[in-house]
Amino acid sequence: MIVFEHVTKRYPGGYTALADVSFTLRHGELAVLCGHSGAGKSTLLKMIAAIERPTRGRVLINGQDVSRLKPSAVPYLRRSLGLVMQDNRLLHDRSVFDNVVLPLVITGHPPKEAARRAAAALERVGLAGRGNERPIGLSGGEQQRLAIARAIVNRPSILIADEPTAHLDNAYAVEISRLFKSFNAAGVTVLVTTHDAALFMTNRPRRIILDHGKLVVGDGA
């Protein structure tokens, strides 16, 4: 469960990215976060992953107050999340398999178990048998799927993705949106920022719309 309580984020210099934002995303929900560029979507996601801290208000993840989390506890919070960043953040000097297995190495899974789960995650996103390739050899859509495989390999309870369909043509975007919907159908809480909310509308997701840092639509928040 994700709870934002009157969250404001003001950067040094006075720019306000989020202003008094409040909403609740319950366990197993699929939500689409929309808004124009600079509306505060990425800032909101960064707060969930404790990359940014609110200037005011509270962010609760599964009951844990992220805004007051000690720096040493942040890694353990991130292990419970699946993160797909806007630029994928893939390691291009490693193989596809090494990219996917990294979260399991970090959490200390035995090598055999990690290899099995990484292979399963690759299969889940349609990249089975591509483990030895380098990410640079994959298409844009495949790289996006690789980033998703890495995000789900630790079986997170919450999956957040920042513009996962940006820069993809329509066919790839539909394919990616289907993946997120299937994870949600399996019980994972999903929060996706997108410019194209229509991609996710078949599942009637929650819509959270930001405008200049303010929540204008929360769909029941």
Next chain:
Amino acid sequence: MSHWLYLHMRAMGQALQRLAAQPLGSMLSVLVIGIALALPACGYLLLDNIARLAHGVSGAPEISIFLAMDAKQAVIDEVMERLRDDEVVKTVRFVSRDNALQELERSGLDDVVRALPENPLPDAFVVTVKGDDPALFGELSARVKRWRGVEHVQLDSEWVDRLHALLELAKTAVLALACLLAFALVVITFNTIRLQILTQRHEIEVSRLLGATDPFIRRPFYWFACLQGVLGGVAALVAVWIVIGVLQSPTETLAAAYGAIFTLRGPNGMEALALVGFAAFLGWLGSALSVRRHLTERLR
């Protein structure tokens, strides 16, 4: 425990991969460390060998007490008694002027002795002292000089003392050199790790996003620096053995010219272990300081 061990083994594997990824750069770094460590190590061993040689030559330091040429038997007995009663004195040996002359003849100067109109040598005592404190020699020497019938007191170990003083000075110089070079190695490692952190910035950031803890990120850097230090220590040992090997033959030839047998010794097992361990410690220290300075900023 097994998880902790697994993480360390993995970090060590990563460090080895990084070393192997740039073989030339790694080899040059190891050579720099090896040469920097070999310099003080060679100095230390050279001084130790000289000290060993000096100890073998000097044996127990002695004091020679020469009496006046006209010293009577009563004076000789009095000096003998006072020396025997002195608590600092360990052994006393009386050398009469006739015995001294005979010893001079036996030393190959018989022609010179025969040419002398009379025996020019005085009666003398040769004394050894309890302990090896140079202050005891000085005190005894000053005391004996004031006794009746004593003409001259000679400290036979003076040159050894001077040599020991010189060796102490040289040891201090080697220690200072070792400290300077150790500092240089820490600085080199500090910079190496700084560059690694910069080149692996992206990987560090991604790992952080995926939930990597600070120790997880730092470990490979510590291992890299320690392994580089160990390899540098081994290179230093090889360099020391080469130097000892090169100097061995000329040293033996020189010793043989003085009728002595002397072999240079290389580092023993404990010394070799200490050198490699010290190199690893310096590597760890350099990386710890660098990680603390450069990584902490990126981790938050």
